[in-house]
Amino acid sequence: MSELRFPMFIPLEHKKIMVFGAGKVAYRRINTLLLFHANITVVSPAVCKELENLINQKKIYWIKGSYPDCLIETDAFFILAATNDEKINESIYKECKKNNLLVNNAGNQSQCDFFFPAIVETNDLIVGIAGNGSNHKKVSETATKIRKELRGGE
Numbered sequence: 001m002s003e004l005r006f007p008m009f010i011p012l013e014h015k016k017i018m019v020f021g022a023g024k025v026a027y028r029r030i031n032t033l034l035l036f037h038a039n040i041t042v043v044s045p046a047v048c049k050e051l052e053n054l055i056n057q058k059k060i061y062w063i064k065g066s067y068p069d070c071l072i073e074t075d076a077f078f079i080l081a082a083t084n085d086e087k088i089n090e091s092i093y094k095e096c097k098k099n100n101l102l103v104n105n106a107g108n109q110s111q112c113d114f115f116f117p118a119i120v121e122t123n124d125l126i127v128g129i130a131g132n133g134s135n136h137k138k139v140s141e142t143a144t145k146i147r148k149e150l151r152g153g154e
């Protein structure tokens with residue numbers, strides 16, 4: 001893929017974000033979104049220990065269930081489809097499109113209205129890093145280098 005992706009920096013405070021799936025990818029992304037004080041609802045039949053802690057601390061809201069039994073809330077600012085079922089992720093994508101909602105299918109780049117960046121944050125800077133979708137490792141390694149440069153480690 002060689003398309004250029006335009007970075008936008010959007011305040012997320014109090015905006016509702018729905019995340020379908022509560023595994024490794026969902027956890028990584030929820031942690032990133034919490035930095036921005038988003039109002040996160042996660043839908044999944046089960047959650048990992050780390051997410052359970054966030055739910056108990058009331059940092060995120062959990063709907064215990066599965067798509068399509070649990071529907072997409074149309075007042076969501078955007079939706080992340082991050083289940084481990086390709087067909088389910090695709091159905092979520094299609095329902096979002098029908099409702100004019102922004103959606104990211106973590107398993108399929110052709111079903112992403114926007115892409116999830118790697119983030120480096122300091123007191124007064126936010127750096128968002130993305131590639132062209134061909135080298136996730138390079139994006140991640142670049143974030144690590146910039147973290148070292150700006151924060152001296154981590």
Ligand SMILES: C[C@@]1(CC(=O)O)c2cc3[nH]c(cc4nc(cc5[nH]c(cc(n2)[C@H]1CCC(=O)O)[C@@](C)(CC(=O)O)[C@@H]5CCC(=O)O)C(CC(=O)O)=C4CCC(=O)O)c(CCC(=O)O)c3CC(=O)O
Pocket residue numbers: 028029032104105106107108109112114115116117118119129130131132133134135136137139140141143
């Ligand atoms: C295109 C994109 C679409 C989107 O927005 O969803 C996408 C897609 C996919 N990633 C895959 C694999 C991995 N992604 C990571 C890590 C990150 N991926 C992220 C973003 C994006 N990933 C989007 C834009 C990327 C860009 O700009 O180029 C980051 C930046 C942000 C975040 O996710 O938090 C985060 C680094 C954060 C940081 O380090 O800070 C690792 C781990 C690693 O490399 O260390 C692995 C491999 C190991 C693993 O399995 O974890 C697969 C194959 C899945 C499969 O085959 O099943 C797909 C699917 C596909 O390519 O179609």
Ligand SMILES: NC(=O)C1=CN([C@@H]2O[C@H](COP(=O)(O)OP(=O)(O)OC[C@H]3O[C@@H](n4cnc5c(N)ncnc54)[C@H](O)[C@@H]3O)[C@@H](O)[C@H]2O)C=CC1
Pocket residue numbers: 020021022023024025026043044045046047048065066067068082083084085086088089106107
């Ligand atoms: N974009 C990225 O960075 C990456 C994307 N992926 C893709 O992301 C997706 C998720 O990967 P992982 O987090 O590793 O999976 P995982 O197996 O760790 O977690 C999947 C989660 O989905 C939930 N789930 C399953 N069916 C569901 C349904 N019908 N409704 C709601 N929740 C449901 C499960 O309970 C579980 O919590 C896969 O599609 C994979 O291809 C994988 C690695 C990296």
